[in-house]
Amino acid sequence: MFQKLDIAVIGGGAAGLCAAVLAARCEKPLRIAVFEKAARTGRKLLVTGSGTCNVSNTAAAPARYHGSGSDAAGFVSPALSAFPSERTVAFFESIGVPCVIRPDGRIYPLTASANTVVDSLRMEMLGRGVQENAGVPVTGLHPEGEGFILYTPQGEFYARRVLVCCGGMASPAQGGCGDGYALLAACGHTRTRLFPSIVPLRTDTALIRAVKGLRTDATVRLLLDGNELARQTQELLFTDYGLSGPAVMYISRAVGEWETRKKGRMTAELDLLPQIDPQALLPMLRARRTLSGRTTDEFLTGLCHKRIGQTVMRACALFSAERPASTLEEDEIGRLARALKNWSVEVLGTVGMGGAQVTAGGMALEEFDPVTLQSRKCPGLYAAGEVLDVDGDCGGFNLQWAWASAHAAVTAMEAGL
Numbered sequence: 001m002f003q004k005l006d007i008a009v010i011g012g013g014a015a016g017l018c019a020a021v022l023a024a025r026c027e028k029p030l031r032i033a034v035f036e037k038a039a040r041t042g043r044k045l046l047v048t049g050s051g052t053c054n055v056s057n058t059a060a061a062p063a064r065y066h067g068s069g070s071d072a073a074g075f076v077s078p079a080l081s082a083f084p085s086e087r088t089v090a091f092f093e094s095i096g097v098p099c100v101i102r103p104d105g106r107i108y109p110l111t112a113s114a115n116t117v118v119d120s121l122r123m124e125m126l127g128r129g130v131q132e133n134a135g136v137p138v139t140g141l142h143p144e145g146e147g148f149i150l151y152t153p154q155g156e157f158y159a160r161r162v163l164v165c166c167g168g169m170a171s172p173a174q175g176g177c178g179d180g181y182a183l184l185a186a187c188g189h190t191r192t193r194l195f196p197s198i199v200p201l202r203t204d205t206a207l208i209r210a211v212k213g214l215r216t217d218a219t220v221r222l223l224l225d226g227n228e229l230a231r232q233t234q235e236l237l238f239t240d241y242g243l244s245g246p247a248v249m250y251i252s253r254a255v256g257e258w259e260t261r262k263k264g265r266m267t268a269e270l271d272l273l274p275q276i277d278p279q280a281l282l283p284m285l286r287a288r289r290t291l292s293g294r295t296t297d298e299f300l301t302g303l304c305h306k307r308i309g310q311t312v313m314r315a316c317a318l319f320s321a322e323r324p325a326s327t328l329e330e331d332e333i334g335r336l337a338r339a340l341k342n343w344s345v346e347v348l349g350t351v352g353m354g355g356a357q358v359t360a361g362g363m364a365l366e367e368f369d370p371v372t373l374q375s376r377k378c379p380g381l382y383a384a385g386e387v388l389d390v391d392g393d394c395g396g397f398n399l400q401w402a403w404a405s406a407h408a409a410v411t412a413m414e415a416g417l
Contacts, residue, residue, distance in 0.1 A: 005031045008150055008159035010138045011166035012036030014045050014402035015385030017121040019163055022410040024128035033131035035138050042118035044174040053114035056085040057396035058105040064397045067389045068192040068361045078371045083404040095124040106396050141183045161380050161413045168359025168386040180387035188377040190364045195256040196356030198249050198394045203242035204346040210311045211238040219271035220247045222254050225264040229254040233274050250394045259349045266347040272340050285333045294325035312339050358398050362389040372412030382409040
């Protein structure tokens with residue numbers, strides 16, 4: 001005997017929890033259940049923004065979203081227009097989570113705690129009678145009559161409407177998986193190629209290893225065969241495998257996409273002194289030759305972190321604990337200036353889905369209505385969030401898509417019930 005539902009939400013992440021709350025607020029009495037494979041809902045949401053949960057961004061416009069081959073910006077436009085960042089703030093305030101808008105446009109809960117967001121979403125959902133099935137994966141989905149049969153280890157359910165929002169493959173340790181792709185594929189949908197985004201980079205580490213663990217403000221430019229693909233000025237983190245930090249994560253999508261083909265040579269060009277104009281750097285370096293007691297191994301100490309400075313000196317073959325800095329010649333000063341402003345590092349790829357925050361690629365957008373997010377192939381079936389071929393820039397854009405797409409799907413489902 002089936003347990004009957006009006007709405008089944010498959011996936012208890014950001015989009016799923018938001019959808020459950022919005023559906024439970026409908027004036028009609030609806031039987032709603034959330035199915036989550038992990039032992040608890042909201043697991044991946046807990047680690048977003050390093051646990052601070054950057055819920056949205058005031059600059060969440062269609063141009064900040066990408067797809068593998070479809071017009072992602074055009075596809076997300078209706079949902080973002082109907083549920084912009086202002087409505088996200090109002091939604092969270094309505095569940096007891098006041099938000100703060102930072103000068104750069106990022107929006108955070110007042111507590112700067114992802115636990116606050118997850119706990120409040122769950123309390124609102126459960127308080128309104130939504131059935132939470134954590135640790136209960138949906139192993140099969142089959143259209144039946146005017147609804148669907150959901151197969152689970154806990155038995156079979158019948159739902160009039162189904163929303164698939166299982167997320168993507170990124171961060172498998174936090175629950176990322178391909179279940180949503182499989183369920184939608186079984187209903188006739190196709191998936192585009194997947195690759196990691198908002199992800200650290202693997203690089204040549206011959207020099208990088210010496211500065212692992214250090215952070216510095218820098219401009220990172222990604223070049224493919226010498227042609228610039230993207231650039232970002234922010235904090236850069238050196239690691240034992242390559243490069244990370246916001247300066248890299250913001251532009252890493254280009255590397256993930258390149259990695260699927262590996263055509264051409266990818267390099268990262270680092271400006272380690274972005275706050276200093278190139279024309280002003282040469283006179284500064286010349287003047288440092290007059291600093292008393294300096295050898296070339298300490299020549300850049302004070303201008304940048306000691307270990308970073310020493311690594312740059314090594315890269316220029318000028319590191320020496322005996323050679324006086326005053327003996328540096330003009331061409332050597334020029335080499336140093338170029339290295340500080342244009343340190344080229346060979347990029348090998350990304351660290352993969354295991355270290356990624358977002359999956360690029362997903363279910364083909366042309367197979368879903370952009371206004372309702374209903375399947376064009378299987379009426380009554382909807383999709384939202386990362387399972388679709390939509391990925392946003394770093395900075396709260398992906399969570400904004402989760403909330404907005406959940407709202408679009410729930411609004412359409414309610415109208416048809």
